[in-house]
Amino acid sequence: xxxxxAHDERAALGLQAxxxxxxxxxxxxxxPEESSASLLVVIGDAISPAExxxxxxxxxxxxxxxxxxxxxxxxxxxxxxxHGTCALxxxxxxxxxxxxxxxxxxxxxxxxxPAVPYCDTSELTKGTVLATLSAxxxxxxxxAVARKRFEQPALVRLICHHTTxxxxxxxx
Numbered sequence: 479x480x481x482x483x484a485h486d487e488r489a490a491l492g493l494q495a496x497x498x499x500x501x502x503x504x505x506x507x508x509x510p511e512e513s514s515a516s517l518l519v520v521i522g523d524a525i526s527p528a529e530x531x532x533x534x535x536x537x538x539x540x541x542x543x544x545x546x547x548x549x550x551x552x553x554x555x556x557x558x559x560x561h562g563t564c565a566l567x568x569x570x571x572x573x574x575x576x577x578x579x580x581x582x583x584x585x586x587x588x589x590x591x592p593a594v595p596y597c598d599t600s601e602l603t604k605g606t607v608l609a610t611l612s613a614x615x616x617x618x619x620x621x622a623v624a625r626k627r628f629e630q631p632a633l634v635r636l637i638c639h640h641t642t643x644x645x646x647x648x649x650x
Contacts, residue, residue, distance in 0.1 A: 480504040481513040483529075485522025486542065493521055493541070510536065523547075523559060523595065534626075542595065552624050553603030560598045564613040564622075565590045572609040572623050588612075596622065 480497070482504050484490030497504050507513055510520065510532040518536050523544035525533070530550055533540065540547060548554035565588040566572075568581045581587075596611060602621045611622035 479515040481507045481515040481518045483507050483510055483513070483518060483520045485520070485524040489521045489541065493519070510538075543597070545597070548597045548599060548602075551626065552605045552621075554597065554599040554621075555601040555603070557597050557599040559595055560613065561593065561595050562613060562615075563590065563592055564594065564596055564611045566609055566611050566622055570609040 480502060482490065482493070482497075484493075484506065494504070504519075505515070507518075510518055510529050513532075513536060516537060518533065518538040519541070520529075520533060520538060520543070521541045523542045525540070525544055525547045527546065527550075530547055533547075534551060540551075543551070545554075545557045545559060548557035567588050568578060568586060596613070598613065598620055600618070600620065602624055605624040605626040607621045607624050609623040610619040612619055
């Protein structure tokens with residue numbers, strides 16, 4: 479069972495569709511303190527300081543999180559939420575080997591995200607970066623996906639699987 483805390487209903491709808499498609503049981507919660515599942519998934523940018531405190535004590539996957547979350551949990555340097563085009567390299571530790579093999583067979587090297595919110599920061603002082611992103615205005619690679627305490631859960635692999643097989647997002 480997964481508990482889902484959504485601060486962004488539109489993004490939550492997409493995640494719920496993936497969970498429903500894969501028949502992964504979940505329930506919606508109104509706050510992280512209500513979570514009793516083995517994994518709390520939080521989606522959206524409006525995470526409060528009190529919620530961050532609870533989230534840090536639990537096994538959680540945060541999609542988004544916002545500037546305060548990036549600063550407090552990962553020690554992000556001058557984080558800010560940007561909206562726009564970015565790309566994730568497909569040869570990074572985040573991606574399961576099966577996905578990497580398939581995209582290489584098709585001559586692809588990155589996944590383009592045409593219009594998404596993302597946290598733009600040059601450095602994380604806490605945690606392990608699993609993937610970086612590039613954005614047209616950013617120049618250098620930026621941290622995109624990071625892990626703090628535990629191994630990446632199967633749910634991250636599942637989300638990656640459902641995201642990468644849209645051929646419009648893949649670029650050689």
